[in-house]
Amino acid sequence: MNRTFLYNVSANIITFILMMLMSVCLTPYIVHTLGVEAFGLIHLTQNMINYLSVITASLSAVVVRFFSVAAHKGEMEQAQRYLASYFVSSIFLSISLFLLCVLLSHQLVDWLHVPAYLAKDTQIAFMLGGLLFMLNFVMSGIGAAPFYANKLYVSSVGQAIQMFCRALVIVFLFTVTTPAIWHIPLAAVIGSFAAMGIGIYYFKKLIPWFSFQWRHVSLSSSLTLVRSGVWHSLEQMGILLFLQIDLLMTNLLIGAEATGQYAAILQFPLLLRTLAGTLAVVFAPTITKLYSNQDEQGLIRYAAKAIKWSGLFVAFPAALLGGLAGPLMLLWLGPAFEELKWLLMIHAAYLCLTLMFLPLTYVPPAFNRFKVPAVVTLILGASNVLFAYGLTQLLQLGLYGIASAGAIVLLMKNIVFLPFYTAKITKQKSTIFYKHTVVPLLGAVFIWGFCACIQAVYDVTSWWELFCIGGIGFILYMGYLYLLAGTKQERIQLMRKVKQAAAARAVSR
Template identity: 50%
Template structure:
């Protein structure tokens, strides 16, 4: 029941983010221009490089707190949060100078037109405050995770998105539109989200209190040591996710980077959806580990991979199968020529993102050294391939996309299930079995997309939405009848009857 509520809230937040991206991106591109739009994401990418430092704490505090709290060790859990808060304040103060330096010297590390330089610098400064605020508040995310009430986190994210959009509209209407106003709007949303996060933390964890006596070098050292490999992993993650735009800027120029920044949003949203859905399984995985139930953990993780794959297969197939008409309707006919980029993104993401729930197994086991080193290595491979294929090989944006596809498949589809099977002590093939159904379902949905385009011409939002709805219905029937197990079909029907009965009453 909790999973259903959490998933519904996360799906709602995701659909809201999709709607806002579809609506806001053409507005911002037309207002600021394609070249300037590219720096909206690029400036945030520069700031995110500093997460290499902060992730050492923020990535492990939720895990340590939850394990201690599940075991009834409230004093220990209290100490973890207290030490995190103190350390995060100190680290934030130390990061102010390098963040300001990044803003001042930004024109020395990327191609920035002179007329945009001041706006880009101010955008980085405001974005730095947003980054530090997010870091400071990360510890309060432990409460919804521990209580398995992740719908609270999703609801806060939805409020944050709405405030950001409203602030962008207000700033653009009242002042001359600038890049930095988008970061200022995001900061306003983050402030409100922080207030809400603190409120729910106090409500869900009423026994927590910040005490100076809980501050301990030993506890802080424990968190830092556990998070060290997460910092190494974060370097790899940044090389995977946030090097493509910089590569496009440096190798292909600001204009190509701006075009890529526009179309990459939906692959990034799909990655975000995958991460959000995968996180729904994390509290139960952590709980199984805390109780020492390895058979239950492995069985649940297999189900998580399978369900995650089914949930992601449909949006991935829609993204790839309807890429051409979608880009034409959304951003104009000039973008239809880059639709094959979305074909590539949709294809490899449909397979590779399904395995993301397994990340929480090595987090629960606190076995993060090997994944961190592999992520770093493959992140470096991604950079080398992206530069080589986009530049010397003359593949342009396609080279950058292919580099990401190769690297992520190696990491998620091959390494992840094999490594998790090793640390759990189970057979190597055990975590691969859940992927066959989702892959067939994705291929089916993509084929339906192509069949619809052979029958009708999609040239408006109405026809695009209708096509998407038709594909979704066909996918639902296919998945229910041919992919879901008998037990899963019975469970769905039981919940449907219960919902129908409640409505009739």
């Protein structure tokens, strides 16, 4: 592992921890201040706005790839055309989509189960959420700089600043004014502007050779991005259908109160997905660079290691979440939410299995293969809607039906399709990636079993006890990693570095 990789991983983990702390503290604060129905509508409106990514993904999902490949090949003029064309296209498209959000906001309360007293606030929140989405769309181009330079910790700094600003603004608005739903997206917009300032500063610093000029704005470059991105748009549609349809279906099939309960439950699974996504993207620049250098064997070896280490990072928090779901729900949101611990366990269980394969999602784009993943994802997304409806309405499983449907579909996509398709396009054996999942899965079972054994003999009733169990579990997991996760050579190198650090410290004293 080189220094840049360690910086990227460390920054992403620190950002995740901050995000988790913010969520743990803000979620009960918002739920108890605004009410469970209002909390559900906050996340539901943002999820609905995210459906617009089906349109924007045709540009934002591929610009980083095309820019990086061109720049790594030394085609700087072409790289500048891709990025300049993206900025102009994204700004014009953002304005158009924001106007669409304003128009749709007037129909929103007629489509959803929205209490009358929350109708106006929900409309305002939807428009502010649209503005937030458009800001993030434009900022995707700014993210090309840290991706190309393989300095993703820069993006993590921006995310951390955005989270702090958002939290401070929420607390400020709730304190000095009457709390309202639209305060949440407004705080996110303010935080996004702060992150944009940081992003622009580092954008200029990391790629000083880029300068926006109108002569670089090219219709042909935009069309190239759109032609490759149209398949990603279809894939994004499928992703939305099995990752961000839950709250909408809950609202339509069950009601507003259940939407709020499920939105609260989803906070931790969303954090796990965020952790896995931020870890996976750390491997993406190297995967793209190896492909650009036509080092396919190096790419395969690197992708296999990425699965192993991504799985090991995610296995511990996922297993801890599932193993301590009961006391966590009781202490976090109160007795009214304790029975929903089984929902949290369902999410934790399938995320342990599926999230480790996320680094492979960056291999098909590197090979410019978008069509098959898009079609398969779209089919699976549609299947999720049908499964959720059937399990919820026909079998009367309620929220457990929606959670189970998502688990089935994600298992099919990440465990069956993704490794097999990646092996096919790289001309490897179909089972090449599975052997790297054994150690992470055994680690997850070990930690989950440890938590279950503790609760079998001891009643966890305080945050302090919960943290102590988590701390002991972490120590045990580190021992597991040392003994089983690393090779003998890696353990020897680790001990040598520890001894060298200790010796250097003794000399400095």
